[in-house]
Amino acid sequence: MHNPVQKKIRLGFFIAFSVIIAASFFSYLVTKNLLDNATRLNRAIEVSRRLETIVKQLKDAEAAIRGYNLTNDSSFLRPDMEERSNRIADEYHALRRITAGNPRQQEHLDTLRRLLDIKYAQLRVGARRDTPRKEKQSVTEGERIMERIERRVQAMMHIENAQLHEKAELFRFFSAIWVPVIFISSLVAILIGIYSYITLTREFRLQLHIESKLKSYQRDLQQNIMLLNKSNQELEQFAYVASHDLQEPLRKISTFSDRLQVKYREQLPPDASQLLDRMVVAVSRMRVLISDLLAFSRAGRTAPESVAAVDLSQLLQNVLSDLELSLQEKNAVVNAAELPVVEGNATNFQQLFQNLLANAIKFAHPDRRLAINITCQLLKGKEINVIKENRWEDTFCRICIEDNGIGFDQAYAERIFLIFQRLHGVSEYSGTGIGLAICKKIVDSHQGFIMAYGYPDKGATFVIILPLKQKK
Template identity: 65%
Template sequence: MHSALHKKVRFGFYVAFIIIIAASIFSYLVAKNLVENANMSSHTIEVSRRLEVITKELKAAEAAVRGYNLTGDSSFLQPGMEERNRIIEDEYRLLRRITADHPAQQRHLDTLKELLDIKYYQLLESQRHRTTNLTAKTAVRQGEISMDRIDKKVGDMTHIEQTILKQRQQNFQFFSNLWVPVLLIVSLFAIFLGVYSYVVLNKEFRLQLHIEARMRNYQRELQDNIALLNKSNLELEQFAYVASHDLQEPLRKISTFSDRLQLKYKEHLPDEAAQLLERMVSAVGRMRVLINDLLQFSRAGRISPETIEPLDLNALMTEVLTDLDVGLQEKQAKVQVDQLPVVEGSHTSLQQLFQNLISNSIKFSHPARPLQINIKSETIKGRDTGFAKENKWDDNFVRITVEDNGIGFEQEYAERIFLIFQRLHGMSEYQGTGIGLAICKKIVDTHHGHITAMGSPGNGATMIVVLPFKQKWDE
């Protein structure tokens, strides 16, 4: 998925996720408010019902006492005052418990208890002593006053419950009215996001299928091109090898005939002819060197798992310095070699690599001072090489530097000097075919390494070779 499109889709899902969380929280608050409102309604109904039972029992007791006082019939007193009082006490205790978290209602219940005790005392007195008409009127008036006070207190308690319930209902109504548009908006947004995501992902899926199809085609073409390139390289190597060998024979004949001409007829040849003959012999010599270098280049880097072995670079470097001893002595060279590690590689190829590097230092030594060559090494991780793939970042590599104090070169030519037939100096200044460092690069590449160069005109050059400790042929 493209980066910009991926960010948009991810941002959309983040927004949807936040909105859904907010909607869930809001839904929880609405549901919680609904439950609290339902509990409050039940609470109010229960308080009202308990108060109604109390007033009903009081009024029934008062009516029973009045009937008994008027008729003298004791059946009006069934059930008795004790039973009625017990029912009122039970209801009162329940009211105490269900309003325990409301201080105002508790205070009202304290007052109600006092009024109930007074009313109960009045009813007991009226029951025990049947009164005359005058006293009956007084008792009725006192009972009505007492009952009015009780009704007022019950009304106050009921009003409190109704007020709380009304507030709860208003809050619930507010959340309910707000919840409907919120739910609608969230639903529409979710539908829009779902449709948009489907369209985008479907488009991306089709694009991915198209890219995969093209990648498969490119991969097949690449494999075909690699196979063709390998075949072409093999044919070119065979051609170079065969051509070089075929060129050796006429060169030998030219060289032989030139030598005979110089031995037998040099004194009889004119000066101009003798010079031409010498130039021809010199050209033949350069041609022979070029052919030999081409043969070396075609053979360089030809390694296989069978030719790979652990190599002590200290011993290998000793062999190289021994082979180059004459050239080093001519330049009065001093070679300083650090302790080198053991690495896996082809003995012939790595020997040729270091022989070419040191020979390069000898060839381009500074004429005004003795040659100094310093060979150093250090172990680094793959992530520090600058070229290793990510799966080799934890592998160990050795970085070997061959530093000299020769004539050096301009840094802008650091890549050019590793190309075949590339020379920074003319044939009259320094002999060579321009193949030596190209062979070095080919050897390092086939050993899964890297070679670079650093130089400064008049101050010398440094060749930097990085090689893995282990050659992994399955990667």
């Protein structure tokens, strides 16, 4: 998926998520307020019911006493005042519990408690048989206390109704906000969902198209690879056959020229003898060129069965032993560090080191003793700039072969690895210009890298980077 599309979809989902969170928060506030309002309503109803029960019980008690005073019929006193007082006390304690969080209501209940105590005393006096008539008549004065109780009850009910009204107003406010918020958030979420669906559908179709193209390209690439492999095989076969067939006429030319020099050298004029010498040199160079061309065609062939663990330190000692005479001629000194064990083709690695060291010997500076320093580092792929990300966790060895020879201009660092490319004339330094091309081919075939750094008249450094394990 393309990055701009990913950013748009992420932004859309972030907005939709934010809208849903905001809507959920408002819904929570509305629901909480609704539950609080319902709780407040239930409490107000409960308080009102119990207050009404208290008032009713008191009025029933007064009515019973009046009936008893008028008729002296004790049936009016059933249930008795003590039982009525207990019922009122139960309602009072329930009110205490219900209004525990409201200080004003608690104050009203304290006052109501005192009034109820006075009223209880009056009711008990009026219910006694031995109460003098004058005292019984004084019970009617309890109506004043009853009025005060009713006023206190009305005050308490007014407080409950005021709080209920306040909660109802807050609920209406949240309800008025909640409906448009839910509508807008739902609309935004639907629009974002539609946009995301359209975008994802378009991206999915694009991915299908890309996958179809990639499959087509892969088929074409497979065919091209097959054709390229076939062409390479044919070219290698042609190079091998052509080089092999060219050696036969060269041998004849070399044989005939040797016979001419032995048999007729004294009879040839000086110019003819000189031409014959030049022909012999050209034949010798041609033979070396064909031999190097064959070596190049064979270099870098790393079949899976030929890959094995190679001790580069031991291999380097073998190469130095082969080049011992050349090193002695240059009075060279070689300082070599310990090299690791690397997976690869031993023959190819030997050819690689032999070509690089022979190159250092060939281009030794005439005015100073040749010194070759070989160092090695083990590094992770992420520590090497040229390694791709998929191999950052693999271990690589970085081998540096440094000499103090004539060096070269850094501008030619890439050119020297091309086949038949030379920086010096044949008359100055021998060679065919294939040695370093063979080195690059060997390193490439082992999933590695080779770089050259030149310093004119100071020396050169060749850096080889090889993985310790060959990736299948």
